[in-house]
Amino acid sequence: MPESKFAEQLRFYFIVDCEADLSVERQVEIALTAGATIVQYRNKRFSGRDFESVEAIRRLCAAQQVPFIVNDDIVLARAVGADGIHLGQSDEKHALARKILGKYAIIGASVSTVEELEATNLTGCDYIGTGPVFETGTKPDANPVIGLSGLARVAERSPVPVVAIGGIAAQNAQQCFSAGACGISVISAITRAKDPEYAARELGRACGLFPRTLRTPWDDEFELIAKAIETGGSGSEFPAIRIPPGDDAALFADFPNPVFTTDTQREGIHFRRRWQTMEEIGQRAVAITFSDLAASYAQPVGFFVNLCLPPETTEQDVIDLYRGIGRALASHGAGLGGGNLSSGPVLSLDLFAAGSGGRIFPLRSAALPGDGLYVTGPIGLARCGLECLATGDYAYPALIERYKLPRARFDAARVLRDHDVACVMDISDGLFGDASHIAEASGTTVCFEPDHFIIDWNLEAYCDAYGIDPAARMISGGDDYELLFACPPERFEAMQSQLPGAFRVGSVTDRQERSCTGAPGGVASYRHGKP
Ligand code: TZP
Ligand code: MG
Numbered sequence: 001m002p003e004s005k006f007a008e009q010l011r012f013y014f015i016v017d018c019e020a021d022l023s024v025e026r027q028v029e030i031a032l033t034a035g036a037t038i039v040q041y042r043n044k045r046f047s048g049r050d051f052e053s054v055e056a057i058r059r060l061c062a063a064q065q066v067p068f069i070v071n072d073d074i075v076l077a078r079a080v081g082a083d084g085i086h087l088g089q090s091d092e093k094h095a096l097a098r099k100i101l102g103k104y105a106i107i108g109a110s111v112s113t114v115e116e117l118e119a120t121n122l123t124g125c126d127y128i129g130t131g132p133v134f135e136t137g138t139k140p141d142a143n144p145v146i147g148l149s150g151l152a153r154v155a156e157r158s159p160v161p162v163v164a165i166g167g168i169a170a171q172n173a174q175q176c177f178s179a180g181a182c183g184i185s186v187i188s189a190i191t192r193a194k195d196p197e198y199a200a201r202e203l204g205r206a207c208g209l210f211p212r213t214l215r216t217p218w219d220d221e222f223e224l225i226a227k228a229i230e231t232g233g234s235g236s237e238f239p240a241i242r243i244p245p246g247d248d249a250a251l252f253a254d255f256p257n258p259v260f261t262t263d264t265q266r267e268g269i270h271f272r273r274r275w276q277t278m279e280e281i282g283q284r285a286v287a288i289t290f291s292d293l294a295a296s297y298a299q300p301v302g303f304f305v306n307l308c309l310p311p312e313t314t315e316q317d318v319i320d321l322y323r324g325i326g327r328a329l330a331s332h333g334a335g336l337g338g339g340n341l342s343s344g345p346v347l348s349l350d351l352f353a354a355g356s357g358g359r360i361f362p363l364r365s366a367a368l369p370g371d372g373l374y375v376t377g378p379i380g381l382a383r384c385g386l387e388c389l390a391t392g393d394y395a396y397p398a399l400i401e402r403y404k405l406p407r408a409r410f411d412a413a414r415v416l417r418d419h420d421v422a423c424v425m426d427i428s429d430g431l432f433g434d435a436s437h438i439a440e441a442s443g444t445t446v447c448f449e450p451d452h453f454i455i456d457w458n459l460e461a462y463c464d465a466y467g468i469d470p471a472a473r474m475i476s477g478g479d480d481y482e483l484l485f486a487c488p489p490e491r492f493e494a495m496q497s498q499l500p501g502a503f504r505v506g507s508v509t510d511r512q513e514r515s516c517t518g519a520p521g522g523v524a525s526y527r528h529g530k531p
Helices: 003-009 024-033 048-063 074-080 094-101 114-119 147-157 170-178 196-206 221-232 278-294 315-332 381-391 397-404 410-418 431-442 457-466 470-476 489-498
Strands: 012-015 038-041 068-071 084-087 106-110 127-130 162-165 183-186 241-243 258-266 299-309 335-343 348-356 372-375 423-426 444-448 483-487 503-510
Touching: 012 024, 012 196, 024 038, 024 048, 024 196, 038 048, 048 068, 048 074, 068 074, 074 084, 074 094, 084 094, 094 106, 114 147, 127 147, 147 162, 147 170, 170 183, 170 196, 183 196, 221 315, 221 335, 258 278, 278 299, 278 315, 278 348, 278 410, 278 423, 299 315, 315 335, 372 431, 372 489, 381 397, 381 457, 381 470, 397 457, 410 483, 410 489, 423 431, 431 444, 431 470, 431 483, 431 503, 457 470, 483 489
Parallel strands: 012 038, 012 183, 038 068, 068 084, 084 106, 106 127, 127 162, 162 183, 299 335
Antiparallel strands: 258 348, 299 348, 372 483, 372 503, 423 483, 444 503
16 A cells, blocks of 8 residues: 555544443444544453454444554454554564564554654554653553654654654644644543544544444345345245235234244354354244244244344345345245344344244143153253354364254144143253243242253263263253253153154152252353353
């Protein structure tokens, strides 16, 4: 990039403030809206928990084609895919940063005075940050104030563009440019302002920049909705949906015992895009929403989805997502009834499904003392699959598949319904959590019987390798979407041949002190998306 073009990118250099009340994502949105030309993530107390917000900021910047710089931490810069790094005086890591981040990375260094400038090897350095030009409360260990004259001296001698920093706001920005700075760097003038949007706008204006409208992931919402619906299946081929999406609402044909359910899937909590394709996310969203219909003995009829899309989402992403939704709906003979799109900070899906219920509606409260507690198939696998994705261990594809693409057990539900099983639910929160729901609702206690558990061999292999007790994992792992049901043992025996893979996990007794007993020590409820 020609130097002058690069210097333009330094004009309005916003640095996040992790100590401010405003979230760093919001700070970046405000700065970008005001025209910020470059953004730096600076967090002296960074921990792994912050990684997702760093990723979110990188995405916000990428959508506006604004370079994203990480302060100090080369490994973090590399991990998040930052466009560059800013290193302090004492760091002397420029060569290492170049090696790790590659030849196109932007590398900046802090240089306060002419003496420092002369003592610093700026080979491979693209710009310097110079200051504090004015008093600042933001960096307690800052060097003495250098003033506009100090800035001018450094700017005059620097072989690379200079960004002024320290105590800069809209009122003194122009003075910094006049002193030779290519850009101004600000923290508190925005993050601690009474009205951050206003302060950022004024700074943008002082830099001679225009505010920008943050780009949405699509150019034309209606066109995208039309394309998405076309990909997802218009619903018109499904007799239950008489007027499919396209009008203000969908008109459904009369269908018996309408059952409705809803679910939410949020990136970072329920799924992660780096682990799953958009198509898989769409397919999974349908499966887990329909799983609640299966657990209610309802046959799926219609599906609705409201999407919230972060700025970097492409039209192709949306279409791929709908392709996954369409594929899953078609496999269940259900259609898309409608939905909506909006932009937002993270990808999330609000899901709604309509189904036609059977002659009985199973309840969590219908477990009786003396019943056995059963599951329709292997459990604990999805949580192991989630761990595999998190750690990058791809030696257990069946476990990963289970997490990514669970199936709603309509086949098993039909058998249970035909045998009048009155207490059913799907296992999304894990056996421990979901059995507790049954015990609480039915005023009983569930006693786990790990000796009866059938351990899936994929699970066994994984647990062997990682030194995990498979029974504990089966009790605590969620997201398997098998059905959990209670019924008299004779009834289970009568239908067992039609339920290959089903097995007993416990018994239901009169209410005791605790809702669940018999779990191995240390077993806890499942937390979605947390391996
Ligand atoms: N380096 C020199 S001064 C400073 C840094 C990081 C703080 C700038 O913050 P503010 O709030 O814009 O004065
Ligand atoms: Mg459920």
